[in-house]
Amino acid sequence: MKLTRMTAKEAACFIKNNDCVALGGFSPSGTPKAIMSAVAEKALAEHQAGREYKIHLNAGASVGDSCDGALSRADAVISRIPYCDNKDMRQAYNKGDIAFHDLNLADNAAFLRQKLTHVPTWGIIEAADIEEHDGTYHIYPTSATGIAPTICHIAEKGLFIEHNIWHEKAIKGIHDIYEMPNSWEHHIMRISHPTQRIGKPYLSIPAERIVGIVECNLPDEARPMPPSSDIHNTMGGHAADFVHWNIRKGILHPQHLVFQSGVGSVANAVIGAMGRDKNIPEFSVFTEVFQDAPFSLLQEGRIKGASTGALTLSPENLRLFYKDIHLYRDKVVVRPSEISNCPEIISRLGVCAMNTAIEVDIYGHVNSTKICGSNMMNGVGGSSDYTTSATLAIFTCGSTAKDGKISSIVPFCSHIDHTEHHVDAVVTEYGVADLRGKCPAERAELLINIAHPDYRPILWEYQRLSLQHGGQTPHMLTAAFALHDTYLRKGDMRLVDWNEYTIK
């Protein structure tokens, strides 16, 4: 059976108002770029013609501006699942114009299979190559897979394949495609070292499921991260010292170090610091994104193996990766998101998880997602998948934001994504608070001591007020969010007036 070739615009014609589209790729590597741009243009034309046109969108994680940005600017999205870091879409869902459902990335594929989220009408997958084998097509993904294995069989009306020749066929063999079985099959995930393979290097799709092939030549949309600041590097140094301390204590094994590195500049700085610290032997990564910093460490031989959900390299570095791919074939595995973020495997590999926090409260709860409790930043991503299952879960955050007007250590997190029960240690530029085995009073002391010096007396005053109320984790609930409210009203948390928060 011959596949139908079509333009992105022709493919977009299939996608109707109220349809749900699911995308392969991950954060935003390997996400389709051609058809969704055409859908955004179609939406603008439809709206101009006075017709309703909006779709539901589900992706592995973030997608490029060609999709999230273009669609939200075209007012073409009803709902979006899960992680999303596009500023236009962020604005829309925080205004309530788009229903944004945050979800652990490990759960997205299972929720699709269980039909707990919108059933996709269509699926779109970016391919580096397509091969026919007796009426079945082998689709080789590009720089990420995301939820593609599930989309392939769950999309109601079929699939579009974007054959993007910007990527190189040489990537064939890097992927390990495997879909989780149903929970009641009591299946053992037989991955016992980071780069072990259990699946196939391609997606297998019956010809009749493929509605059309769209040829394109579009660069990947992962952006290079802003360079790490001095504060980031200081935090990285503290984190590396702390890891070394855990090795000396026998909690981590020097020959079997496996790190997760999170998303963003801080994550780059932290994994970079691990690489530079000669007290830390060469290590592996089991992670959801593989950014430029770990790629440098792979080139230097400091990283001996990497499992990732996505090659989130800048286009330049991705080109370099393709050029030298023969060097990385045995060392790098790209996995679907439900495997890259699979709690069972993260737990088994004894992963040391390193994620960034927006804020941390004095008892060790972490906010990763909401500004002042209400405004979603990006989403929880894989931070909960990793934090709940890691052997050692570390959070990093600069002690302040907005030129010192915001403290990252607060009396009570305005939103909680990770609880005291899973947060092991917190790192700011002032040091490390190791919370393991500590009771609440000890935790508060450790955390206040790594707050910015401007905020330490403020936090101690909150503690003093709270202690009058007693309890194992003393709080004065009317003042728990005093810093946040002061920032919202006066623009600087340091201007807090506790008298305003004590109801007489």
Add this chain to the structure above:
Amino acid sequence: MKLTRMTAKEAACFIKNNDCVALGGFSPSGTPKAIMSAVAEKALAEHQAGREYKIHLNAGASVGDSCDGALSRADAVISRIPYCDNKDMRQAYNKGDIAFHDLNLADNAAFLRQKLTHVPTWGIIEAADIEEHDGTYHIYPTSATGIAPTICHIAEKGLFIEHNIWHEKAIKGIHDIYEMPNSWEHHIMRISHPTQRIGKPYLSIPAERIVGIVECNLPDEARPMPPSSDIHNTMGGHAADFVHWNIRKGILHPQHLVFQSGVGSVANAVIGAMGRDKNIPEFSVFTEVFQDAPFSLLQEGRIKGASTGALTLSPENLRLFYKDIHLYRDKVVVRPSEISNCPEIISRLGVCAMNTAIEVDIYGHVNSTKICGSNMMNGVGGSSDYTTSATLAIFTCGSTAKDGKISSIVPFCSHIDHTEHHVDAVVTEYGVADLRGKCPAERAELLINIAHPDYRPILWEYQRLSLQHGGQTPHMLTAAFALHDTYLRKGDMRLVDWNEYTIK
């Protein structure tokens, strides 16, 4: 090598001021009873003589009043880890007199091995029988194991064995003793069905590790739960209907149902309702405590197999269990707490977790531990181990407490143990809020609709005020804890005056 027999008082002589004692058993089944009572008496005598005497205490979970109660009344505890439900000790740690460190029960043994909590000076294990084999003693635990496998090799100065003849030797063979290897060994936990065995039925202890054997005859201290109320039974019925709905939707498999049932009367009512509902086929349990209600279902054949951390049966039912133990040998396995609560196994078995909440907020976060944010109730127990790994995580709570003066559905939980990222559904007597795949606005509507009718307008008003602030999860932070504060000041959440919480 002959073991030294001694009295409980003689054993207590070994335990010095500032020592750390670790106890086998779990919640409070199979916990030692004789020596700790003697330690409490010793403490009183020491204090009377003007000498300091306090110890650190670590147990599998809760222990009986003979230990926690007696010790805290004797003012003999510096610190206590982890779950503890004794009212005298609760009072002491909420006053700040005892440092209480709450911990996921799955993590307790690993924290001990990693020396992240106090290294026990002594371990005490209750035994149903003791056998010698070439200088090694096989210790057969009684109704629970808890952290005993780890205590055996980690206690610095050695072990005391309480040979409690109240238990019957017939229990030999019910236990499956297995200790988790180090995280860097990348070990697969090869348990693929609830009652699969991977260990031995006894603890193996070199003779030289055993300091003394104390003979005793003391009943187990698990108390029968108060009978379930009409509200509990209504919630149980809703939970059973919801499980049945999930079976019909293909999310749970009727032939492979595995339930966790939590602790307390509500848990008894919920598992009882599952048993009574003929739409639900016979099922297994993989759980941390096995209370009287599931025992009835086992007798009736509704439960086909049970893995548990403890036989938390009333003394009468435990006697009955021993009498008919030949009927249960193939059907019941008692595991150490790090295995009964092991996230990897809970995830693999597709467990449907059912725990009780103190309060739930309008976006689906759950408080399991703290009253009004500060006062610890008992501890997180295994609720986080199960909730984060379950296929379906359900929380139940009556819509109100204290004769309607407290609402269990609140704007913002005063403490968060389980986040929106893991809480799948909430059940009150007014119905089920299925939160899976829902965005925050939908969650709030579902949850307010199962609040008590008295509180629905109050919660809607909070929503209305919050919406003025915008965001994906709108909150008005100064009023987030208005209901809690109103209860603390006026004794009834319904008396909330929103004007008091709006800073002008």
